[in-house]
Amino acid sequence: MSDLIQLKESAKDLSVLIVEDSLTIQKQMKLFLEKLFKKVYIANDGLEALEVYKEFQQDIILTDIQMPNMDGGELIESLNKLDSKSKIIVFSAYGHSENVMKFLRMGVCDFIQKPVNFQQLTTTLLKVVLMKDSDNGEFTNELLKDLKIIKNSKAPITLINHYKGLPLVHDGIITSIENDSIKIQTQNVQTKAILEQKSTTIETDKSIINVTLKDYDKSTNELIFTDLEKLDRSPKNREALRIVPEKEFVATIFHHNERYNFNISSLSTKAISFKIKQFDEKIKLEDKVNLSLGFNTFYTTAYHNTVTHKERIDTKASVLKIEKADDFTKIVMSFDLSLADKKVLEKYIYQREVDIIKEFKRKTLQS
Numbered sequence: 570m571s572d573l574i575q576l577k578e579s580a581k582d583l584s585v586l587i588v589e590d591s592l593t594i595q596k597q598m599k600l601f602l603e604k605l606f607k608k609v610y611i612a613n614d615g616l617e618a619l620e621v622y623k624e625f626q627q628d629i630i631l632t633d634i635q636m637p638n639m640d641g642g643e644l645i646e647s648l649n650k651l652d653s654k655s656k657i658i659v660f661s662a663y664g665h666s667e668n669v670m671k672f673l674r675m676g677v678c679d680f681i682q683k684p685v686n687f688q689q690l691t692t693t694l695l696k697v698v699l700m701k702d703s704d705n706g707e708f709t710n711e712l713l714k715d716l717k718i719i720k721n722s723k724a725p726i727t728l729i730n731h732y733k734g735l736p737l738v739h740d741g742i743i744t745s746i747e748n749d750s751i752k753i754q755t756q757n758v759q760t761k762a763i764l765e766q767k768s769t770t771i772e773t774d775k776s777i778i779n780v781t782l783k784d785y786d787k788s789t790n791e792l793i794f795t796d797l798e799k800l801d802r803s804p805k806n807r808e809a810l811r812i813v814p815e816k817e818f819v820a821t822i823f824h825h826n827e828r829y830n831f832n833i834s835s836l837s838t839k840a841i842s843f844k845i846k847q848f849d850e851k852i853k854l855e856d857k858v859n860l861s862l863g864f865n866t867f868y869t870t871a872y873h874n875t876v877t878h879k880e881r882i883d884t885k886a887s888v889l890k891i892e893k894a895d896d897f898t899k900i901v902m903s904f905d906l907s908l909a910d911k912k913v914l915e916k917y918i919y920q921r922e923v924d925i926i927k928e929f930k931r932k933t934l935q936s
Contacts, residue, residue, distance in 0.1 A: 572688075576695040577605050583698065584608040584625065586655075588618040588632035588644065594685070598631070601687060605694075615639030619647050627655055629697060634661040645675050656697045660685055670774075673718040680722070712797045715775055717746050727772040728755050729804050730762035734812035734835055735925045737762045738805065741771075750783060750795045760785075761933050763792055770804050777803050809837040812921050814864065822886075822902075823859040824852055831900070838914050840889065840903045848898040852888060860886040860904060866916050880917065882910045 585606045589595050590613050602609045610627055612618035616639040618632065630648070634641035641659060648655065659672050662683040669680045678697045681689060719726060720743040728741045741755035753771075755763075763769045763782055769792075771778045780794035814836050820843075822829040829852075831843035841860070852858065862882040867875050890901040906914065 572691050572695050573605075576691055576698065579695065579698045580605045580607075582607050583628040584610065585629045585631065586610040586612060586618060586621060586625075586627040588612045588615060588630065588636070588641065590614055590633065590636045594633075598685070598690075601690075615641060615644030615647070618644055622648065622653070622655070623651070626653075629694070630655045630657045632657065632659055634659060642672070642675075645672065645677065649676060656700065658693060658697060669722050670718070670724070673722050678721060712776060712778055712799060713746060713748075713751070715773065716743060716751060716771075716778075719743060719773055720746055726753070728753070728759050728763070729770040729772060730759065730766050731804070731811075732762050732765060732929050733925045734810070735922060735929065736805065736810075744789075744791055750793055751780070751797075752786075752791045752793050754790055755792070757790075758933055760790065760792065762929075769794070770800065772803055772805070777801075807837075809839050810918060810922065811835040811837045811840075812918055812925060814921060815924070817865065818917075819863040821861040821863070822852070823861070824856065827851060834899065836918070838906065838911050838918065840901055841886070842899060842901045845898045845900060846896065848893075848900075852891075852900065854888055854891050856888045858886050858888065858902065860884050860902065862914070864917050866913065867920060880913050882906065882914060884910065 583606055585602055585608075587595060587598050587602070587609065589598070589611075595611055595613075599609055599611060606629075608625075608627075610621050610625060612621050614636040615632070618630070619639070621627075622630070632641045632644055639647075641661070645657060645659075648657070657677045658679050658681060659677050660681040660683055672680060678700065679693045681693055716726075723742070725740040725742060728739055730737045737759060739756045739759040741753045741759070743751055744754055745752040759769075764785060767782045769780060769782070771780060777800040779798045779800055781796040782792060783795045784793040785791070786793065812835065814833050818833060818836070819830065820833055820841060822831070831845050833841060834844040835842045841862075860883070862880075862884075864880050866878045866880055868878060869875055884904045884906055886902040886904040888900065889903045890899070892899040
């Protein structure tokens with residue numbers, strides 16, 4: 570079924586208001602829309618449109634922006650004050666991205682660039698009419714409201730993931746929004762990271778949102794997310810690069826005559842975190858401990874041979890955070906290294922980062 574036929578069927582019981590100061594455009598649009606909608610109303614400016622709306626409460630309003638007496642922006646503000654349920658579509662010759670975002674944030678459903686293409690108008694009207702029928706345009710969740718504005722503006726979002734600490738950042742496009750989930754398409758490399766991590770962080774110009782992966786539609790390359798949670802800061806803004814060390818990296822904690830070797834979940838030049846399945850709680854928040862790090866770094870000689878150096882760093886550490894989950898406990902410890910020790914650890918982290926990049930590339934190519 571074509572969009573035009575579907576629109577005619579869906580809009581046959583609806584009314585539409587055209588707000589336009591050009592008599593030529595008024596006539597063209599009225600002739601077109603009278604074949605589709607039950608009733609078509611005309612207003613020459615925002616002030617006149619407001620009076621017409623108060624009397625008849627049209628289902629859909631098509632409005633220009635630049636008009637005498639009351640412009641489109643003022644009309645939309647007035648309609649919002651009246652708690653209007655009408656779906657608003659803006660058409661204008663001034664299609665700057667800041668204008669688009671401004672009106673979408675005011676509750677406008679879509680934006681059409683002048684001169685109006687009737688095929689585009691048909692597609693947009695159908696989308697808005699179906700939105701009205703299903704009431705998918707209304708969300709109580711403020712985060713979903715913001716994401717809907719971005720979807721309608723066709724603006725990209727930023728997706729942030731980490732593979733063993735390595736940051737992966739690419740743009741994505743929101744393809745669909747439901748009452749409790751969103752669908753997103755992104756580049757294959759980001760998709761692989763999301764499938765590995767089972768979640769991602771969405772960054773927009775207004776919000777930073779953590780979402781959980783619910784499903785993946787391989788045929789359309791759409792990732793389906795749920796459980797939206799607003800974050801205070803972006804994971805892109807970490808002070809230091811964190812990586813997951815390889816198994817040969819050893820961290821030993823000495824505390825109250827006890828010795829501990831926990832599974833390391835991340836490492837930077839400022840902190841280390843552990844993931845512990847059975848935690849006896851002898852280590853407390855803000856405790857001071859002795860921390861010993863053992864690892865290898867690699868150096869290339871003048872003859873292009875690789876030499877392995879066994880490194881050891883001994884330092885004092887403070888217990889910064891203890892977080893309990895269902896089946897493990899996470900402990901984060903911070904430390905301050907001497908300049909010499911910091912340079913050694915920086916070299917290890919750089920070399921480990923290179924290895925992680927190679928590993929992720931291999932994984933991506935294999936899948």
